[in-house]
Amino acid sequence: MFTDYKSPLGYVADGKKIDTYGVDHSGFSTKDEIEYQMARQKRENSLIKGYNNQGITKDYPQYGTNFWGKADNNYGFGNSNIADNIKNKQNQDISSALYPNQIGNDAASYKLAQNNQANTVSDANGQTLTKYQKLIDKHYNDIYKNEGNPDYVYLDPKYIRTIGRGTNINNPNAFNQVNYKIKNTNDFASEKEKQDCYDKFEDWIKNNKRHSKDKHNFKANYFEDFCNLYIDPNEAKRLHNEHVVKDIPVIKNIIKNYDELSYEKQLAILDMVYNLGATEFKNQFTKFIEAANANSEEGMLKEYHRKGISEDRNKWTADLLKK
DSSP, X not given: OOOSOBOTTOOBOTTOSBOTTSOBOTTOOHHHHHHHHHHHHHHHHXXXXXXXXXXXXXXXXXXXXXXXXXXXXXXXXXXXXXXHHHHHHHHHSBOSSSSOSOBOOGXXXXXXXGGSGGGEEEOTTSXXXXXXXXXXXXXXXXXXXXXXXXXXXXXXXTSOXXXXXXXXXXXXXXXXXXXXXXXXXOOXXXXXXXXXXXXXXXXXXXXXOOSTTOOOOOOGGGGTTTXXXXXXXXXXXXXXXXXXXXXXXXXXXXXXXXXXXXXXXXXXXXXXXXXXXXXXXXXHXXXXXXXXXXXXXXXXXXXXXXXXSOHHHHHHHHHHHTO
16 A cells, blocks of 8 residues: 555655655554554645745655654664554654644754755765755854854844844744753753743743834843853754755755855855745845846846845855855
8 A cells, every 4th residue: 555656755655665764664564554654644744834834835855764854763663563653753743832732853854955865975874964065064154253153042133032043943843942951050951941931032022022023222142141041062053054954945946056056156145045034035035036047146246235134244245146
């Protein structure tokens, strides 16, 4: 059953023992198979909904063994006791007071750009290295000059909860998935400690934000001691990588010849989407996108300028676009 079928994210059973998500079906009973397919469909629907929210409604990134978020063990999916494995997987999904309904653990999104075989190489340990890793690392290092690296939660001028090098954690799900530690103890934060911090910011916003488009003038360090959560350097790097690896397929959907542009232009565009978000970039920079698709340096330089960021960052972007 379920053979000769390819899902929107690339799942194929095709009558083989190991499917394209790396799960061995050879020991599955009919009941196991049905339970597995239901869990797979639920996860796919969650991921597809996320893409649709980003404006991607077709040509979805094709997943491989990273579909379940961990290529080496697929969250325990194997050839025995599939029902318990599914239950264990679901228990690992986010479920808290911040986000009471279970959702798919989106760790797989961290590697979504790695799943296109044309863009990846696999090392001996089964780990994948996307062809954009150099670009991602360069952006992480350069963005420090523009964003700094606050290891605490703060509000950007638009009252958006933010951490690290500009990572948006404004919605409850995103906020909850961060691996915070507690200042002074260095212990990982509990669900309640995360909730308390989230609620404290919520109260501050309600007391200070006057209307939907209101902005504040407080710098990030104003919020340094607002709550006792922080992230270590490893978590800061993880959050950045997760953000950027999600951005790249979106960029390639908007700018069809992204891979043909110079490395520097790719970096400039990546930062624009990282900073603005894909929706705002697509809606407000239509002329820039047209110029990029035409590989027109002159056209991009006419349209690159972003409002609400430092002129140093805009100049950095312009300098990249000239290369």
